[in-house]
Amino acid sequence: MIKGVNHRVVEVSDTGSEYFEKIMFFVSPDYASLSESKIREKAGTIAKGASAPPHNKRRRKSLTEILVISFVCLCCVAVGIILGKLG
Numbered sequence: 001m002i003k004g005v006n007h008r009v010v011e012v013s014d015t016g017s018e019y020f021e022k023i024m025f026f027v028s029p030d031y032a033s034l035s036e037s038k039i040r041e042k043a044g045t046i047a048k049g050a051s052a053p054p055h056n057k058r059r060r061k062s063l064t065e066i067l068v069i070s071f072v073c074l075c076c077v078a079v080g081i082i083l084g085k086l087g
Contacts, residue, residue: 008032010039012047023047 008027015023025043061069 008039010043012040012043014044014047015050016048017050020047020050023050 007029010025010027012023012025013021015021023043023046025039025046027039031039
């Protein structure tokens, strides 16, 4: 356990996950008085339960959305051309 000026930090190197190499836990001041073994045990339990990071939730635009956006852009261009010739 690493002791800092304001925080105690626990570093878990054996995460049991292929995604995470190390996990660092900052111990709440309320629990800083617990024994190091208890804090390490709890940190290890949480680290072992760490799952894969979530996939990117970006949604692909549907073909309909792309066609509507293209149509609106085309209309704007047409209006610009018409207004340019009138003015």
